[in-house]
Structures are given as C-alpha cells and as structure tokens.
Amino acid sequence: MSTDEPGPTEWVGRGDAEVGVGPWDEAVRGPVPDDPRLDRDLLAEGDRRNVVDAYRYWTREAIVADLDTRRHPFHVAIENFGHDANIGTVVRTANAFTAAAVHIVGRRRWNRRGAMVTDRYQHIHHHETVADLVAWAADAGLAVVAVDNTPGAEPIETAELPRDCVLLFGQEGPGVSMDARSRADLTVSIAQFGSTRSINAGVAAGIAMHAWVRTHADIDRAWR
Known part of the structure; x- marks a missing residue:
C-alpha cells in the first residue's frame, strides 16, 4: 500500500463528532498521489465512510479488490x-x-x-x-x-x-x-x-x- 495513506491519528473526531478525514490538503500533505485507487470526489470532499484508515480516499472497487487479496478461506x-x-x-x-x-x-x-x-x-x-x-x-x-x-x-x-x-x-x-x-x-x-x-x-x-x-x-x- 502507498505510504501516503492517512494514519490513525488523522481521524477528525470520535463519539458525536464526525469521523474520517477531510479533503486532501496539499499544503499539509503535498500533491495528491498519482494513484488509480483513489477516488477524486472523496479527495475533494473528504472521506467519512466506515472504513479502516488504510482505505481512506480509495474507491469502493479498489477496496474490494484489495480485500480479495486478504480474504480467508x-x-x-x-x-x-x-x-x-x-x-x-x-x-x-x-x-x-x-x-x-x-x-x-x-x-x-x-x-x-x-x-x-x-x-x-x-x-x-x-x-x-x-x-x-x-x-x-x-x-x-x-x-x-x-x-x-x-x-x-x-x-x-x-x-x-x-x-x-x-x-x-x-x-x-x-x-x-x-x-x-x-x-x-x-x-x-x-x-x-x-x-x-x-x-x-x-x-x-x-x-x-x-x-x-x-x-x-x-x-x-x-x-x-
């Protein structure tokens, strides 16, 4: 996986607050990675889905494809x-x-x-x-x-x-x-x-x- 994925400390909040990450901030993180797994809408709007941090900004199809390499028998x-x-x-x-x-x-x-x-x-x-x-x-x-x-x-x-x-x-x-x-x-x-x-x-x-x-x-x- 790319090292550009947001880490566990980048959750917006817990409890009643929003969770996930906001829009990709180039001033903080640098240019958006040239990664076909990333969803351009989520990068622009933020990713509040119930997914692990390693999958932040990924498309659903990319997440499923990666899970398919990890699934148990x-x-x-x-x-x-x-x-x-x-x-x-x-x-x-x-x-x-x-x-x-x-x-x-x-x-x-x-x-x-x-x-x-x-x-x-x-x-x-x-x-x-x-x-x-x-x-x-x-x-x-x-x-x-x-x-x-x-x-x-x-x-x-x-x-x-x-x-x-x-x-x-x-x-x-x-x-x-x-x-x-x-x-x-x-x-x-x-x-x-x-x-x-x-x-x-x-x-x-x-x-x-x-x-x-x-x-x-x-x-x-x-x-x-």
Whole structure:
C-alpha cells in the first residue's frame, strides 16, 4: 500500500463528532498521489465512510479488490426462511474477519440495516435451499459446519474447525434447521452458563468466526 495513506491519528473526531478525514490538503500533505485507487470526489470532499484508515480516499472497487487479496478461506452461511433481522450483523462481522463470502439460504431479501454498508465490500451469494448450499460447498471442497446448541454437538471451544469450511447459522429462536443439521459435516455448540437456551444469532456468528481466526488466521496481517 502507498505510504501516503492517512494514519490513525488523522481521524477528525470520535463519539458525536464526525469521523474520517477531510479533503486532501496539499499544503499539509503535498500533491495528491498519482494513484488509480483513489477516488477524486472523496479527495475533494473528504472521506467519512466506515472504513479502516488504510482505505481512506480509495474507491469502493479498489477496496474490494484489495480485500480479495486478504480474504480467508472460510465462508459464512445463514438461513433466512423467516426473514431474520440478524443477517446484517452477520454480514458486518464477516466483513470484519474477511470471510471469503456470505451465503443467504432461503429468502433472497434480507434486512441490510445491521450491515452498516459493509455489504458493499463483502461478496454475498444466495441459495434457495440448504441442499443447494451443501451441493455448492461440496463442489468447492468446503466442509459444512453447523453452529447450534443441540444434543450431540461438539463444543466449539475444543473442536478442530476445518480451515476450508462454511460456518452455517440458523435463525434467531429455532436455530439451525433439522435439514441443515442432517446435511452438515460437523455441528458445534458454544458454551453457555446462563438461563437462556440460545444466544443471538449475530453474536454466535461472531464467536464462531473468531474461533476460526484464532485457529487459522495470520494475526500479523490484522489491521493495527
């Protein structure tokens, strides 16, 4: 990456103040770099997007292309037979951990509000049924790992998550469907100690993705 990218100290503000960077100031930074990744409108108007500082002023297409060189070999899938409101949160978290892609199973439409615009940078695919997803995963050489607190599930805290896999999540409440559990190569559970039978699907997805990261990711490549 270019050394001309603004650093962490160049945020305009935190909390209620604007975040990001203002217009490129040639008096302070010198001439605008001759870099095709940079967006001329953002350079002129400032960049207030929810992106890491290394991507300030970059075009969306350039960010996606760079993320494609950093993506991890795990995928995330979530069932959407009841129009689950947690899907946006799952997409946002998948983007944070650079999942290869997110797969929506069932209804094509989903609530994007929780994604906080991160769906612009994340590859998202749709499958009509669980069988379609499993068939696609088999062709791609990916194990399907269902995440659900169900009898017979292996604790995720001690399970060996496959490196090349699809982490499959169910809807809030019913969890992973019986069809999905029967087709999965492995089902893992998340240890809980309170009175509630299950935790929020978006939270469960974050825990499972981070478990994968702790096992397989190169932490030195994380943004600092």
